[in-house]
Amino acid sequence: xxxxxxxxxxxxxxxxRFLEESTNRGLVTISSDELARRGGTxxxxxxxxxxxxxxxxxxxxxxxxxxxxxxxxxxxxxxRDWQVIIVGAGKIGTALAQYRGxxxxxxxxxxxxxxxxxxxxxxxxxxxxxxxxEIERDIQKEHPDIAVLTTPAEEAQVVVDRLVSAGMRAxxxxxxxxxxxxxxxxxxxxxxxxxxxxxxxALTNRDR
Amino acid sequence: xxxxxxxxxxxxxxxxRFLEESTNRGLVTISSDELARRGGTxxxxxxxxxxxxxxxxxxxxxxxxxxxxxxxxxxxxxxRDWQVIIVGAGKIGTALAQYRGxxxxxxxxxxxxxxxxxxxxxxxxxxxxxxxxEIERDIQKEHPDIAVLTTPAEEAQVVVDRLVSAGMRAxxxxxxxxxxxxxxxxxxxxxxxxxxxxxxxALTNRDR
Numbered sequence: 001x002x003x004x005x006x007x008x009x010x011x012x013x014x015x016x017r018f019l020e021e022s023t024n025r026g027l028v029t030i031s032s033d034e035l036a037r038r039g040g041t042x043x044x045x046x047x048x049x050x051x052x053x054x055x056x057x058x059x060x061x062x063x064x065x066x067x068x069x070x071x072x073x074x075x076x077x078x079x080r081d082w083q084v085i086i087v088g089a090g091k092i093g094t095a096l097a098q099y100r101g102x103x104x105x106x107x108x109x110x111x112x113x114x115x116x117x118x119x120x121x122x123x124x125x126x127x128x129x130x131x132x133x134e135i136e137r138d139i140q141k142e143h144p145d146i147a148v149l150t151t152p153a154e155e156a157q158v159v160v161d162r163l164v165s166a167g168m169r170a171x172x173x174x175x176x177x178x179x180x181x182x183x184x185x186x187x188x189x190x191x192x193x194x195x196x197x198x199x200x201x202a203l204t205n206r207d208r
Numbered sequence: 209x210x211x212x213x214x215x216x217x218x219x220x221x222x223x224x225r226f227l228e229e230s231t232n233r234g235l236v237t238i239s240s241d242e243l244a245r246r247g248g249t250x251x252x253x254x255x256x257x258x259x260x261x262x263x264x265x266x267x268x269x270x271x272x273x274x275x276x277x278x279x280x281x282x283x284x285x286x287x288r289d290w291q292v293i294i295v296g297a298g299k300i301g302t303a304l305a306q307y308r309g310x311x312x313x314x315x316x317x318x319x320x321x322x323x324x325x326x327x328x329x330x331x332x333x334x335x336x337x338x339x340x341x342e343i344e345r346d347i348q349k350e351h352p353d354i355a356v357l358t359t360p361a362e363e364a365q366v367v368v369d370r371l372v373s374a375g376m377r378a379x380x381x382x383x384x385x386x387x388x389x390x391x392x393x394x395x396x397x398x399x400x401x402x403x404x405x406x407x408x409x410a411l412t413n414r415d416r
Contacts, residue, residue, distance in 0.1 A: 077411060
């Protein structure tokens, strides 16, 4: 399969959300113009994004909402559950472990780890914070799919090296640091301050 | 000023982080190749990204680390402080209010709002959770720059309409819903589940 840009995948996620809302509103078909508005793009881009994955829709008739919904779920890997572990039981880790939006999408948080003895063994809803020392053994036994990193920045690279050695191949990093991973590992970064910088940029350049 | 793509602004933020690390390591100049590696892009793209904002660096000599650092801080609007309010005192709101990475970048959280009487008046470090009923009056008096939305999805649009009417022009939305804002308002979305979908996509399409 061709390499698909992150920005394309992000738009597919937005299209899927719009399709699901359209289903709730009872719509059966939808145009590429409507999907484009939702994805913040053009109808030509919508057609191009979808063309990577097959042939959808009929000229002049638009897309079938249920069919395109199912196709996007399949493309995005959402027709199965994914086991997610959270590494770092701080405030962001806590918030994510209890985030309802994950489970709705099939992302099940199955374990939380920390190295702080005061946190290990404490319960979070159905989860108990586990000892970081056991993470390699657990990964090899339980085969989680995705690890979410919420450790302090200065510990993140060491933790990532351990996760990768133990077999993790998909990481979502919240630590504000650029991490190194081998080419067969997919790493995505969420940087809260960078999101705000997009806004300070907009405010600054609008005022000029 | 030309419209600059979000992806460009995001790379500028990454370049700035790499320059700051380079300063810490005592480097005085840096090549576009090195910046490109950090931004996950090509040196041609680095030169193009910077060319929107002026002329930087010398052919064959690279960029001056202190000069480019200062220029990027100015471009990104980081040579001043920004007042940030958080709307929604749930778990993600709590985590963000106490996120050290914001203050390091000049984003000062000055107020937190909720409509739950059990939360109003409780203290978070130096902040006291304020009553959502007072938000319009506060905005008109205190002129915050950026509002971070961490309300439940079903309340988010109503809250955004109130914020925009009261004068807010920059919003960072964590609620998993697409919000409508007028064209003079900048809205950025952080969707935790969408970040994970980028990973489930990668895992699914790698396994094919």
